[in-house]
Amino acid sequence: MFVKRINKDVFSWSPALNGIAIGRSLVALAQISILLFTNPENLFPKTISSDAGPQCGSPASKISAYCIFGDAIPLLWINILLIFFLIIILVGYRPRVTGILHFWVSVSISSAIVLPDGGDAVAQIVTLLLIPICIADDRKWQWKIPKCHSSSFIKGVSWAFHWGIKIQISYIYLNSAIAKIGVPSWSEGSAVYYVMRGEMFGANVFLSPIVYWLTDFAVVSLVLTWGTIILELLLGVLLLIPTRSSAQCAVFIGWSLHTAIIVFMGLFSFGFIMLGALLIANARNFDPVLFWIDFSSKLSSFKRNVKMKISNDFKTDLKQEAL
Numbered sequence: 001m002f003v004k005r006i007n008k009d010v011f012s013w014s015p016a017l018n019g020i021a022i023g024r025s026l027v028a029l030a031q032i033s034i035l036l037f038t039n040p041e042n043l044f045p046k047t048i049s050s051d052a053g054p055q056c057g058s059p060a061s062k063i064s065a066y067c068i069f070g071d072a073i074p075l076l077w078i079n080i081l082l083i084f085f086l087i088i089i090l091v092g093y094r095p096r097v098t099g100i101l102h103f104w105v106s107v108s109i110s111s112a113i114v115l116p117d118g119g120d121a122v123a124q125i126v127t128l129l130l131i132p133i134c135i136a137d138d139r140k141w142q143w144k145i146p147k148c149h150s151s152s153f154i155k156g157v158s159w160a161f162h163w164g165i166k167i168q169i170s171y172i173y174l175n176s177a178i179a180k181i182g183v184p185s186w187s188e189g190s191a192v193y194y195v196m197r198g199e200m201f202g203a204n205v206f207l208s209p210i211v212y213w214l215t216d217f218a219v220v221s222l223v224l225t226w227g228t229i230i231l232e233l234l235l236g237v238l239l240l241i242p243t244r245s246s247a248q249c250a251v252f253i254g255w256s257l258h259t260a261i262i263v264f265m266g267l268f269s270f271g272f273i274m275l276g277a278l279l280i281a282n283a284r285n286f287d288p289v290l291f292w293i294d295f296s297s298k299l300s301s302f303k304r305n306v307k308m309k310i311s312n313d314f315k316t317d318l319k320q321e322a323l
Contacts, residue, residue: 013159015136016146019283021092026276027123028090030269031109035083040075043113054112061111082108092142099134103127119270126277129165133158166239169281174236177229189222204266211264231257239281247285254278
């Protein structure tokens with residue numbers, strides 16, 4: 001029974017999904033923002049334990065663009081080269097080729113920069129697990145409808161690696177939530193108060209006055225602190241449930257959480273990497289394009305109904321006045 005269900009799931013699986021395409025583009029967009037808007041000197045500053053420049057001591061960094069080229073090419077030109085590759089990935093050209101390229105770019109960024117924000121490591125893992133999925137996608141552009149199906153073996157491998165992404169992202173959220181419970185400031189409900197006032201990751205400077213004012217209320221800080229833990233636990237569980245409703249809930253919760261982080265804390269690159277990872281992990285049961293089409297249709301229908309109701313009420317009022 002279980003084996004038959006897996007065989008059926010693999011047979012109906014396709015790597016050519018809108019969620020994977022848009023998710024890859026969002027991750028690439030986040031990485032472009034890191035390289036484009038961050039001065040190379042700030043990506044590779046001098047610290048107590050290391051000199052200024054790319055970190056080339058780890059095994060993974062040996063294949064990093066920054067360590068391969070070394071001092072032969074200025075850091076700015078390496079950034080421009082990586083941005084060029086990321087733009088190709090962003091527009092969705094040749095997933096079979098750019099899937100491998102995306103992992104190399106992610107390793108180049110994650111392993112060589114001095115002060116990663118967590119999103120870089122997630123991008124590295126996700127792009128690694130995406131390689132078999134991208135290899136199974138033989139389209140020239142990831143936005144086109146696939147014309148043929150991959151072999152059963154390739155489909156099976158890409159299906160398994162997609163489940164690997166789901167499990168990995170689920171683990172990230174569950175581990176984050178459980179780890180927070182063991183930290184006194186989180187368990188007592190005051191963590192958000194201190195996080196928003198932190199020197200490294202604090203509130204967005206434009207919104208800090210209202211954020212500080214709101215989190216001064218103990219009940220607000222408590223709700224936001226435990227709300228974050230509960231949402232992360234929910235995300236971790238929902239990602240492992242292979243149904244359409246669970247995928248929709250996971251995307252809605254995850255996008256709400258990370259959009260709030262982007263807006264109120266300004267963690268753009270981290271937020272967009274996680275938004276992309278969520279779309280990729282839920283791609284099988286959630287199509288963002290179809291969702292947007294359905295949402296737009298329902299919104300248009302709602303607007304028409306409201307206009308008709310207002311018009312009918314106006315006509316009724318006119319008739320009553322005439323009588």
